[in-house]
Amino acid sequence: MEAHVQVGASANLELRHALLVYADRQRVFATLHDIITQTGGAPLLAPARPLSLAFLRRLAEGLGSMVAPEVLPEIVLARTPEMIAWWSPATRRIMFFGEADDEARKLNGVQFPHPPLVFKVRGQELFVRALEKSARPTAATSLKTAPYWNTAGDNGRVCLGSVRAPESTSVESIKTWEAAFFQSAFTHPLGGCTSNQPQRRFFRTLAGDGKQENVPSALPHGCRRDPEGIRHARPVGGCAGIFTFPSKQTVKVRWSIGWRYIDYTKSCWMERSGYWSSDAVAPGVRSLGDCHTSIYQCSPRGILLAYV
Amino acid sequence: MGRPSGVVMPKLDGVAAEYRMWAEDKLAIELAESLTTLGLAEPSAWEEAKRSPTGYAHTALNRWIALHGGELVRQNFALNVTISDCPDPYSSEGERRGLLYLLVDPESAGYMILGPTLEMLGDVHPRLPVTFYSLLVGAIQRWVRVYDHRDALDRLEMWREWAEGEADQDEYEFPDVEGCVPPALKLKPLSPWQVRRIAGGTDNQLSRQLVQAALDLDSVSRRFRRPEISEETREAFMDSNPPLPALLVSFTRQDAVTGCFDEESQTFLEASPEPNMLVEFDPNNHASVRRAFDILAVLCETMAAASRLAAILPGNTNEA
Numbered sequence: 320m321e322a323h324v325q326v327g328a329s330a331n332l333e334l335r336h337a338l339l340v341y342a343d344r345q346r347v348f349a350t351l352h353d354i355i356t357q358t359g360g361a362p363l364l365a366p367a368r369p370l371s372l373a374f375l376r377r378l379a380e381g382l383g384s385m386v387a388p389e390v391l392p393e394i395v396l397a398r399t400p401e402m403i404a405w406w407s408p409a410t411r412r413i414m415f416f417g418e419a420d421d422e423a424r425k426l427n428g429v430q431f432p433h434p435p436l437v438f439k440v441r442g443q444e445l446f447v448r449a450l451e452k453s454a455r456p457t458a459a460t461s462l463k464t465a466p467y468w469n470t471a472g473d474n475g476r477v478c479l480g481s482v483r484a485p486e487s488t489s490v491e492s493i494k495t496w497e498a499a500f501f502q503s504a505f506t507h508p509l510g511g512c513t514s515n516q517p518q519r520r521f522f523r524t525l526a527g528d529g530k531q532e533n534v535p536s537a538l539p540h541g542c543r544r545d546p547e548g549i550r551h552a553r554p555v556g557g558c559a560g561i562f563t564f565p566s567k568q569t570v571k572v573r574w575s576i577g578w579r580y581i582d583y584t585k586s587c588w589m590e591r592s593g594y595w596s597s598d599a600v601a602p603g604v605r606s607l608g609d610c611h612t613s614i615y616q617c618s619p620r621g622i623l624l625a626y627v
Numbered sequence: 628m629g630r631p632s633g634v635v636m637p638k639l640d641g642v643a644a645e646y647r648m649w650a651e652d653k654l655a656i657e658l659a660e661s662l663t664t665l666g667l668a669e670p671s672a673w674e675e676a677k678r679s680p681t682g683y684a685h686t687a688l689n690r691w692i693a694l695h696g697g698e699l700v701r702q703n704f705a706l707n708v709t710i711s712d713c714p715d716p717y718s719s720e721g722e723r724r725g726l727l728y729l730l731v732d733p734e735s736a737g738y739m740i741l742g743p744t745l746e747m748l749g750d751v752h753p754r755l756p757v758t759f760y761s762l763l764v765g766a767i768q769r770w771v772r773v774y775d776h777r778d779a780l781d782r783l784e785m786w787r788e789w790a791e792g793e794a795d796q797d798e799y800e801f802p803d804v805e806g807c808v809p810p811a812l813k814l815k816p817l818s819p820w821q822v823r824r825i826a827g828g829t830d831n832q833l834s835r836q837l838v839q840a841a842l843d844l845d846s847v848s849r850r851f852r853r854p855e856i857s858e859e860t861r862e863a864f865m866d867s868n869p870p871l872p873a874l875l876v877s878f879t880r881q882d883a884v885t886g887c888f889d890e891e892s893q894t895f896l897e898a899s900p901e902p903n904m905l906v907e908f909d910p911n912n913h914a915s916v917r918r919a920f921d922i923l924a925v926l927c928e929t930m931a932a933a934s935r936l937a938a939i940l941p942g943n944t945n946e947a
Binding site: 328332333334360361363364 | 655
């Protein structure tokens, strides 16, 4: 009978092999040596052996650059030993807000419509970006800024803080990563959302209090007023927005190029989310450098989720 | 005297020959503490184990197995005894509940040929073969899985069902498992007192020894009840195969039972198997640790008694 104890992750790693690397300015050459142990003495280097592919494979496995075989579901977009990326269709999710903001806390536990999202986990870091359409993105699909606190606007990195996140980047961990993101409290603005107020009001609007609400007042920090008193948001690096509506809505959108306005009224035929680029709104506008956008009127439950 | 060649192996002075990683040792430390308090581990083994709680528990486990007939068990059975923080050793996943699991599984199956023994006992009394068989296989089966003619018959039935749907079912040839089972095994076993009376009255010394060994084996195996597995732990094995057999019992060498075993064994590991025995225990609870080790002791002693019996079984020499 053989006894084994496998508790915890403790391990004794013994010196088994040594690699010696020789190099000049052009070439590199390596030899593999076994180790001869001596009782009470320093270990000895055994004669050199050429490196084999099998050894390199074992070494790579030992260093963790091997991905365990897994069946990849349709939502997975990319997978490497250190990273996994997946997308999530537009859906309704419950959100929670941090204790520091009393107004936001009133929205705790309410279901909100969310745009389609792309998540990426690299090591212990989570990134989240929004999508234009609720469909599996391709390599050519451009990503949008996701409309969340605790999320950097430039690269989508999520400030996890004390969130209990999974340790792995396996397919199985996807649900846990999403839960870690949505079930944690959103506590502070970051990057694309530089002010508490806009998002709080966005979500309050979304939760619905029955009153008409002018969304421009809820646009992110960096707004400016035009001569008519309409506040314009300065989008992050572009001129388009992702909008989410829980029901069919008629939305008026005002696009401005410089100080010239293009009013655009669109019936939102989409149940959940829509996306307008400046091309769609103002045909012929190719240069987005000076464009600003705003929604100046929509019914209570409409919400601007992200700028592009 | 010749001069030395002058070839010197390079010495790696100052290079660490070993690195030790310590992580998630809480349960191992609790187990080591409990084993020491219960006297199941020798404190002197702490240094031998290089101050590793798992190494210390390993030494205690080895010692416990040796105290309960481990050496004798090794002569006929290849069993692994594992203390793990995961109920399914084939999977690193699984919920950790602060419990440890004592698992027993075979590395390979032992082998007993009972035909000659049953024939000899049949000469003493017609119902002695079935009684002996029930005592022997029943006692071992209490603790580990035994593959015998009943498993072979189940396999046969499955093959027949598969063949029924085939167009060329007449082409299939099935092993004659029923034909290799001695008719005496269909009789009713004797009661323990009848066995003792009959065995005591025979002049055949080997028969007497065999029956006594089977009675001893039966008695040892009953000292503890096989522990129930909790619902939470059972869930980890929902998609598992049956346990791996720790013993194959046939009637003659290369008979139909052996054939079925050889064929079925190719699929034993298609899915991870359930353990032969599993005891859940709380390393922080002395009574729980004691109970787990006591159960292991009974398993070891049962298998040691089976080994003693195997040593005197006629027709079980190792030649091919």
